[in-house]
Amino acid sequence: MIQTILDALSYGGLYGLAALGIGLVFGVMRLVNFAHGELIAIGAYLFIITVDLGLPISILIAVTGTAILALLMELSVFKRLRLAGPSVLLIASFGVSIFLQRLYEIIFGALPLSGQIAPWMSGVIEFGNTTITRGSILTIVLALALLAGMRFLIENTTLGLQIRAASSDFQTARLLGVRSNYVIGAAFVFSGVLAAAVAFVLVTQRGSVDPLFGVNITILALVGTVIGGLGSLQGAALGGFAVGMTISLLNSFLGNYRVYTYTWLFILVIIVLLIKPSGLISNKAFKERA
Amino acid sequence: MSLLSVRDLQAGYGKVEVLFNGHIEVEPGELVGIVGPNGAGKSTFLGAMAGSVKPSSGCIEFEGVSIRGKKPEDIVRLGLALVPEGRAIFTDLTVNENLLLGLTGRRDKSGSAKALAEATELFPVLSTHRDQQAGLLSGGQQQQLAIARALVCEPKLLMLDEPSLGLSPTVIQDVFSVLNKIQELGTAIIVVEQRAHLIMSIASRTLVMREGQVRATLTREDAKDETKLAAAYFGTGSDSE
Numbered sequence: 001m002i003q004t005i006l007d008a009l010s011y012g013g014l015y016g017l018a019a020l021g022i023g024l025v026f027g028v029m030r031l032v033n034f035a036h037g038e039l040i041a042i043g044a045y046l047f048i049i050t051v052d053l054g055l056p057i058s059i060l061i062a063v064t065g066t067a068i069l070a071l072l073m074e075l076s077v078f079k080r081l082r083l084a085g086p087s088v089l090l091i092a093s094f095g096v097s098i099f100l101q102r103l104y105e106i107i108f109g110a111l112p113l114s115g116q117i118a119p120w121m122s123g124v125i126e127f128g129n130t131t132i133t134r135g136s137i138l139t140i141v142l143a144l145a146l147l148a149g150m151r152f153l154i155e156n157t158t159l160g161l162q163i164r165a166a167s168s169d170f171q172t173a174r175l176l177g178v179r180s181n182y183v184i185g186a187a188f189v190f191s192g193v194l195a196a197a198v199a200f201v202l203v204t205q206r207g208s209v210d211p212l213f214g215v216n217i218t219i220l221a222l223v224g225t226v227i228g229g230l231g232s233l234q235g236a237a238l239g240g241f242a243v244g245m246t247i248s249l250l251n252s253f254l255g256n257y258r259v260y261t262y263t264w265l266f267i268l269v270i271i272v273l274l275i276k277p278s279g280l281i282s283n284k285a286f287k288e289r290a
Numbered sequence: 291m292s293l294l295s296v297r298d299l300q301a302g303y304g305k306v307e308v309l310f311n312g313h314i315e316v317e318p319g320e321l322v323g324i325v326g327p328n329g330a331g332k333s334t335f336l337g338a339m340a341g342s343v344k345p346s347s348g349c350i351e352f353e354g355v356s357i358r359g360k361k362p363e364d365i366v367r368l369g370l371a372l373v374p375e376g377r378a379i380f381t382d383l384t385v386n387e388n389l390l391l392g393l394t395g396r397r398d399k400s401g402s403a404k405a406l407a408e409a410t411e412l413f414p415v416l417s418t419h420r421d422q423q424a425g426l427l428s429g430g431q432q433q434q435l436a437i438a439r440a441l442v443c444e445p446k447l448l449m450l451d452e453p454s455l456g457l458s459p460t461v462i463q464d465v466f467s468v469l470n471k472i473q474e475l476g477t478a479i480i481v482v483e484q485r486a487h488l489i490m491s492i493a494s495r496t497l498v499m500r501e502g503q504v505r506a507t508l509t510r511e512d513a514k515d516e517t518k519l520a521a522a523y524f525g526t527g528s529d530s531e
Contacts, residue, residue, distance in 0.1 A: 177443065
């Protein structure tokens with residue numbers, strides 16, 4: 001029972017991180033970035049490739065590398081599409097996503113690349129007669145730390161204030177002097193850092209990475225951002241958390257019928273959106289950013 | 291040298307041209323009005339000068355330097371600030387956070403605290419609601435916040451797009467009396483207004499726009515002459531330029 005709850009919380013935290021990464025970029029750019037999955041994948045590749053260098057160096061390389069790729073995405077593709085509408089941006093992100101998947105295939109091969117990252121993440125801790133997995137606890141701690149860190153950054157720093165302003169009304173923010181390229185670049189870098197964190201947890205769980213590594217969690221995290229309310233960072237994190245937790249709980253309760261997990265998940269998603277079409281925490285600001 | 295000098299300005303949205311012939315001269319510390327019916331291109335004119343609308347041709351010089359085609363975030367740093375129509379404050383942020391955002395456009399960050407203090411001195415109501423969510427302020431208070439937020443970057447020229455929109459007559463009086471104070475502090479102001487009489491009584495000159503063009507320039511004395519104003523506004527009779 002305790003393990004079920006901890007699993008749910010750790011899944012929730014993980015999906016919350018993924019959704020927040022997507023939500024940050026959506027907030028300032030109105031870009032639904034499908035290529036976020038490929039950021040998670042590159043993070044995982046970097047973790048596995050650098051495993052022999054020791055964890056601290058591995059983390060440094062993976063986080064920096066993922067953040068740089070996120071920034072490169074913005075500079076090479078999305079920056080050129082500033083005047084384009086959300087649908088063009090969305091299609092462009094599909095393009096980036098597929099391009100990177102093929103690129104990973106060429107560089108790393110289509111077969112999974114395996115490696116054991118942070119073996120101490122697996123294993124169990126015993127409390128009397130209940131045992132819980134170490135990974136779930138550490139994931140919860142990591143997710144809480146990162147969510148708290150992001151919250152501090154967004155709520156208490158000048159850059160965070162500018163990101164919040166740009167998310168709610170980009171035009172007005174620019175009139176006040178908020179530099180669009182700076183704020184958007186920062187949002188991409190943060191989403192890259194969050195993607196690397198997600199990659200870390202996933203790669204310790206799965207022990208291998210393939211070109212499509214990040215696709216599944218990205219789609220589900222996107223569902224989370226929609227449920228939470230597009231454009232609200234709190235909503236994104238919360239929605240992602242809800243989706244992750246629901247998946248984990250459904251997996252536990254459905255037992256042998258867990259093939260129906262996603263069926264039930266999307267039934268719940270439909271119900272939520274029927275009741276609150278704008279998401280749990282709605283943000284009415286939807287202005288052009290040119 | 292004029293503070294702002296604009297000639298033959300054309301601007302619009304995509305392929306739709308809205309402004310065909312915008313021209314204006316503003317001296318340091320001057321208050322200039324712009325009036326005209328809906329759709330005359332007044333907001334587009336201000337937007338083109340502030341950089342939020344892309345001009346297609348023409349000339350915009352601020353302190354003798356061309357600013358045409360510059361980004362809005364760079365133009366505000368030069369000292370040209372726009373308070374857009376409908377106030378455009380960040381309703382989810384607190385009053386204080388809105389004001390802090392206004393500091394983004396400052397060239398020197400050292401005077402920030404002083405500028406914040408001066409802005410709240412002009413609008414005392416803002417300091418009493420400092421930590422309140424800006425969306426909870428009344429319409430008049432929101433307009434005051436929008437003006438204060440533009441003032442904390444200490445612009446040389448402040449542009450206001452219909453500050454009276456949606457406000458009650460007494461509140462409008464409050465807002466406009468502050469404009470006089472701002473002007474006395476040495477800031478030049480351009481005000482776009484639907485209420486022609488209101489703006490003509492305080493502006494040294496008022497431009498009349500119609501169908502995307504500046505059609506006439508009226509003086510303060512002209513405000514008393516109903517026929518002259520009506521002629522310029524509605525295009526009956528011959529234009530004065």
